[in-house]
Amino acid sequence: MEYDAVVVGAGPAGLMAARKIAKKGFSVLILEKEKDLGVRACAEAVSASAFETAEIPPSPSLTSNIINGAYVFPPDESKAVKIAGGDYKGYILNKPLFLYALASKAASAGCDIQMRSEVKGIKIEDGRARSLVYERKGEIQSVNFKYLVGADGVGSVVARGCGFEMGSYEIIPTIQYVMVNCNIPERDMIRVYMGNEVAPLGYVWVFAKNEYMANVGIGVRGRAAKPYLDRFIERHPEFFGNAKVIKEGGGGVPVGGQIPELVKGNVVICGDAAGQVIPITGGGIRTSMAAGSIAGETVAEALEAGDASILKRYPMRYSEPWGSRISKSLKVLRVIESLPDSDLNTLGELLSGDDIIDLANGLDVKRVAAKLMLHPMVAVRIASKLI
Numbered sequence: 001m002e003y004d005a006v007v008v009g010a011g012p013a014g015l016m017a018a019r020k021i022a023k024k025g026f027s028v029l030i031l032e033k034e035k036d037l038g039v040r041a042c043a044e045a046v047s048a049s050a051f052e053t054a055e056i057p058p059s060p061s062l063t064s065n066i067i068n069g070a071y072v073f074p075p076d077e078s079k080a081v082k083i084a085g086g087d088y089k090g091y092i093l094n095k096p097l098f099l100y101a102l103a104s105k106a107a108s109a110g111c112d113i114q115m116r117s118e119v120k121g122i123k124i125e126d127g128r129a130r131s132l133v134y135e136r137k138g139e140i141q142s143v144n145f146k147y148l149v150g151a152d153g154v155g156s157v158v159a160r161g162c163g164f165e166m167g168s169y170e171i172i173p174t175i176q177y178v179m180v181n182c183n184i185p186e187r188d189m190i191r192v193y194m195g196n197e198v199a200p201l202g203y204v205w206v207f208a209k210n211e212y213m214a215n216v217g218i219g220v221r222g223r224a225a226k227p228y229l230d231r232f233i234e235r236h237p238e239f240f241g242n243a244k245v246i247k248e249g250g251g252g253v254p255v256g257g258q259i260p261e262l263v264k265g266n267v268v269i270c271g272d273a274a275g276q277v278i279p280i281t282g283g284g285i286r287t288s289m290a291a292g293s294i295a296g297e298t299v300a301e302a303l304e305a306g307d308a309s310i311l312k313r314y315p316m317r318y319s320e321p322w323g324s325r326i327s328k329s330l331k332v333l334r335v336i337e338s339l340p341d342s343d344l345n346t347l348g349e350l351l352s353g354d355d356i357i358d359l360a361n362g363l364d365v366k367r368v369a370a371k372l373m374l375h376p377m378v379a380v381r382i383a384s385k386l387i
């Protein structure tokens with residue numbers, strides 16, 4: 001059997017890529033190793049514009065909660081920076097249902113989707129990937145293709161199997177509890193806690209899903225995450241005094257920036273597999289969908305023209321704004337992770353909600369650095385490094 005394109009992974013990146021290729025009339029097969037969509041833990045927060053990227057309207061059937069802002073707590077927790085108002089609006093998705101909606105769009109464009117199909121290896125001949133081997137319900141099968149899309153997340157078999165250079169690809173481990181009977185005020189505000197005592201080189205998130213449940217998680221670097229999360233929960237009886245953990249999950253988040261090459265011959269890599277995550281926030285749903293979308297469109301153009309060299313358009317088109325945001329956010333992350341808690345507290349005093357949004361998402365970093373330059377004590381240590 002041969003398809004015009006095979007997409008490995010039915011996450012946000014793969015489902016977008018497959019839809020875009022099939023929409024142009026090409027045959028596409030999606031292979032997904034799990035038996036359901038959205039199995040992996042996720043805090044499920046997206047900005048409202050993620051629905052534009054997904055090209056589906058926001059709907060209460062796909063979301064658990066509407067978010068109108070965030071509180072970012074510096075280490076001393078005495079004063080939070082409030083991010084609210086203006087254009088800031090987002091959602092806590094019901095991610096499995098959101099992925100079902102993306103899968104439905106891919107299916108309606110004509111994609112074949114095979115669940116419980118784990119790709120094990122890729123056959124390369126004359127420098128081109130020709131076929132792959134996968135295990136489906138205990139049986140080994142193979143499929144040929146003209147183009148291959150690796151959207152198989154952290155630890156990508158496609159990236160490894162096709163010899164992609166991974167550069168500074170770095171995974172931060174996370175743990176997340178889904179908790180019930182929490183007592184979280186202002187459920188339309190997400191809460192983020194920073195500091196070397198709370199979450200060394202990472203942060204804790206508390207995202208209410210509804211009046212009954214919340215995603216409570218942590219990412220840390222260089223230490224075991226769970227003890228820090230348990231300690232945070234213990235230290236906040238006002239939220240979690242009578243709460244119970246119903247589900248425990250986690251996974252790696254690639255925070256080291258984009259891999260240096262996204263295309264090799266007739267293969268493209270997108271999403272977590274390619275490190276296309278905003279490093280400071282660890283947010284990768286929208287950036288991965290955007291990558292899948294552009295990668296898929298480019299594969300369709302290459303199929304139309306019968307010319308694999310067209311794939312090079314994908315990294316070029318992704319670099320603005322996405323690639324550039326990822327690299328700016330990485331730069332800010334490197335500065336922030338070098339700061340002691342005392343400096344984080346100072347930043348908490350000086351920065352506004354808009355400043356934090358710009359820094360975290362790699363937007364107008366220079367503007368924030370210029371603002372910090374007005375404070376001589378922080379200018380030397382922090383602002384100069386941001387420019």
Ligand SMILES: Cc1cc2nc3c(=O)[nH]c(=O)nc-3n(C[C@H](O)[C@H](O)[C@H](O)COP(=O)(O)OP(=O)(O)OC[C@H]3O[C@@H](n4cnc5c(N)ncnc54)[C@H](O)[C@@H]3O)c2cc1C
Binds near residue numbers: 250273
């Ligand atoms: C705990 C946690 C919380 C997070 N919270 C947020 C958040 O609040 N907001 C946000 O924007 N981002 C968040 N992220 C990041 C976000 O989940 C990812 O960036 C995003 O899902 C990446 O999409 P993807 O399609 O590239 O990869 P994935 O979503 O990982 O999808 C890859 C798919 O490939 C499949 N696969 C893997 N290997 C194979 C194989 N060999 N054969 C077949 N299939 C395979 C996997 O089963 C999976 O379904 C979080 C991540 C974690 C771990």
